[in-house]
Every structure is written in structure tokens, then in C-alpha cells.
Amino acid sequence: MSVARLTLRRKKPSSLDQFEKEFALESLKSDRLRVSILIGAIASALAFVLILGPIFFDEFQRAFHGNFRQFLIAVYVVFGANVCYLTAERIVLGRLIRKQKKPFAALKYLSAFVETSIPTAGMMIGSSFLGPVYTLFTPAAFIYPLFISLSALRLNVRLCIFTGFVAGVEYTLLALYLIRNASTAVEPILTGVPHHLFKGFLLFLTGVVTGLVTMQIRKRIFNSFSVVAERNRISRTFGEYVSPEVMGKLMELKPDLRSENKNVCVMFLDIRNFTGFAEKRTPEEVVQYLESLFEFMIEIVNRHHGIINKFLGDGFMAVFGAPLSDGKDCANALKAAQEILARVQQEVEAGTILPTTVGIGLHAGEAVTGSIGSALRREYTVIGDVVNLAARIEKLNKQFDSRLLISEIVWQAVSPDGGKAVPMGEVEVHGREQAIQIYQVA
Numbered sequence: 001m002s003v004a005r006l007t008l009r010r011k012k013p014s015s016l017d018q019f020e021k022e023f024a025l026e027s028l029k030s031d032r033l034r035v036s037i038l039i040g041a042i043a044s045a046l047a048f049v050l051i052l053g054p055i056f057f058d059e060f061q062r063a064f065h066g067n068f069r070q071f072l073i074a075v076y077v078v079f080g081a082n083v084c085y086l087t088a089e090r091i092v093l094g095r096l097i098r099k100q101k102k103p104f105a106a107l108k109y110l111s112a113f114v115e116t117s118i119p120t121a122g123m124m125i126g127s128s129f130l131g132p133v134y135t136l137f138t139p140a141a142f143i144y145p146l147f148i149s150l151s152a153l154r155l156n157v158r159l160c161i162f163t164g165f166v167a168g169v170e171y172t173l174l175a176l177y178l179i180r181n182a183s184t185a186v187e188p189i190l191t192g193v194p195h196h197l198f199k200g201f202l203l204f205l206t207g208v209v210t211g212l213v214t215m216q217i218r219k220r221i222f223n224s225f226s227v228v229a230e231r232n233r234i235s236r237t238f239g240e241y242v243s244p245e246v247m248g249k250l251m252e253l254k255p256d257l258r259s260e261n262k263n264v265c266v267m268f269l270d271i272r273n274f275t276g277f278a279e280k281r282t283p284e285e286v287v288q289y290l291e292s293l294f295e296f297m298i299e300i301v302n303r304h305h306g307i308i309n310k311f312l313g314d315g316f317m318a319v320f321g322a323p324l325s326d327g328k329d330c331a332n333a334l335k336a337a338q339e340i341l342a343r344v345q346q347e348v349e350a351g352t353i354l355p356t357t358v359g360i361g362l363h364a365g366e367a368v369t370g371s372i373g374s375a376l377r378r379e380y381t382v383i384g385d386v387v388n389l390a391a392r393i394e395k396l397n398k399q400f401d402s403r404l405l406i407s408e409i410v411w412q413a414v415s416p417d418g419g420k421a422v423p424m425g426e427v428e429v430h431g432r433e434q435a436i437q438i439y440q441v442a
Contacts, residue, residue, distance in 0.1 A: 271358055361395070
């Protein structure tokens, strides 16, 4: 393939890139929810004022110096316009979601500025009816925190801080402007500059805190995704054939699973006379038989810190020492093999499985281990002469009418704690020029 064609090849998006794309889409949906809540909150507030108006009309008339009706008209015009604006914003967000497009960053900040200015506009209207100072203490000032807290649904730290900044600055500037025209009869605490500066600072601080909360939410979401992605990566690599303990250790260590040289002990297990057995049974019976055997064999291998690397139809290949090792790989493999043989005999005598004989071969040595494959399918594999020789040793069980044969390397690693073994001398192995020393354990 030419260099030009390699350059033009598109790089497949990683799972993180795909997640970020999906997260951006979910952020738009969350933003649309925020706008919907704002529309509902403003509409509810206007409806509440409409209900309270007739009930406390005289009190409102005194507070607004006989201009309560004019105030209501102005409020409904301004806030009605804002509801229309928010409705239009919601429609735009809906279209972006359907087309899976991101809005321009400048539009996000413009939207935050316009929305946060709604309470400011309300207080400016109120100042014309209540007086320049008293409007600062109306419920309109409490709308700022509503906008700031809802900005968390944007899932954008900067927008949260920006919303708090706009609220704090607008309130402070409006307060400084209004108290300049305050009457001398007003209580000093109401016109005190530090009082209003502190309120503006608290609004900004609310935006900062909301931003920090949003940042933690985003961090937890991405961390959760990383954990799930890592677990999926390990699960795809090793399938369902590792114990929860091994999976937990792999999740803790997070190995990159790249190719590397490791000393491992390889086990090959073969079910004797399986071809003749399968010939006389239905496929369902064959599968049921294999599952009855593999169920406890897998459990035994897992418990002794091994993994089932491959199923071979009438047997399997297991690896001890990769991807994790406790330094006792040969001993673990031998104990697992002996327990499997004992368990097979026990199950046959109990009548829970059909009469079965298995042959097992063990060999240890250096191998290349790692995850190979493509983005669609990857497999953790062990490659090297140690694998081929372990398979050859297992086949020798038929020649010696044995059930468990191990190589000299394995025997040296486990003796004298490995029990008894009968040396079989140097044996010629198919495909190898040099004979090997093997031992019969069972």
C-alpha cells in the first residue's frame, strides 16, 4: 500500500471520542431541559402574581403608589418577551439535537447573558414604581440564584462561572446606580455600598461554586466511563474466563496488554475419545456434556490464578503467569491439574457426568504474551515454543497411558513440594529434533 493511501486512510474514532460526541449531545438535551424549567418557572411566577394581585390589590396599590396595574402590564410585557425568547431558544436546541450539531460557543455565552439579565430588567422596571432602592429588595433579586443553579445543567464549568459573574456585576452596577438617587429618608443599611457589593460578590461566588459542582459531575461521569471502558476492554480481551478476583486485579493494575516476553506455565487438557462420543450423540447432548465438565474445570483454573486462553472443542489451553503472576505459576498449574483429575473421578463415581478420562500436559518457559486482533475483535494470546511443546506433551499421555505429564522445567520448579512423579526419560517429540525429559504425575 502506498504512503499516499496510508495517509488518506481515516483513523477510526476511539471509544473516548465517541463518548465525548455522545456527551456533547446529552449536554444539549440537558440544556434544553434547563430552558424548559426556566420557562415553567417564569410562567409559574407570573401566574402566581396574577393570583395574588386581586387578593392583595389594595396592599399592592399602596406599595406601587397607585400604579400597580401599570406595573403588571410592564412586567407581563417584559417577562412575556423573555418567555418567547426562551421558547425560541428551546426550539433551536431541539433542532441542534436532531441534527447532532454543536452550537457556537459565542451563542452559548450570549444566551447566558440574556437569560441572566431577566431579573435585572425586572428590577429596573420595579424601580420606576417602587423607588430606586426598594426594588433591590423585591423577589426579583432572588431570581438570580435560580438562573445560576440551573446553569449546572449546561454541564459547562465556564458558563456556570460566567452566569454568576453576569449576575454579580449586573446586580452591583444596578445597585450602585439606584442608591445614588436614593432619598435621604431611606435607612442607611439599604443604601450602604458594602451591603450591595457583598450581595453581588455572593452571586458571583454562587456561580463559581456551581461551576465547581459541575466540574465534579463531569469528572465523575468521565471517570465512570473510563472504568467501564477499561472493564469492557479487559472483558473483550479475556472473555468470561477469568475469576472476579483476577478481573479486580486487572482493573486495579490496568495493564496495557501490549506484546511482551513473560515466563508462563501452559496447560493443555484433552478429553479422551471425544470424537467417538460426539458421533453417537446429538449436538445438544454434546454441548451439555462439555458444559458439565468445563464448569468446574474453569472454576478450578481460575481459583489457582490461571486463565482459560482457548477452548479447543474437546479441551482447552490454560495459562498461568500471564497477564498476572504470583511467582508460583508452575505450582499453581500442577495443583489445578491434579484437582481437575480428582474432580473428574469424583463426578464420574457420583454419576453426575458420563465416564470420562482426560489428559493434561504442562510445560513452562518464555513466551510472547499480549492482545492481538482488530478494533472489532481482540484476543489475549500466548505465542512461543512453550505452547507447542505443552500441546505435544499432552498428546504423549496416549502413548504412556497416563493422565498428567509435565516437563522437566515444571518438575524442577515444583519439586520437592510437588508430590511424587515418575521420570519417563528423554522422549522424542513430534516436530522437535531434541528429545525432552518428562515426568508422569498421574
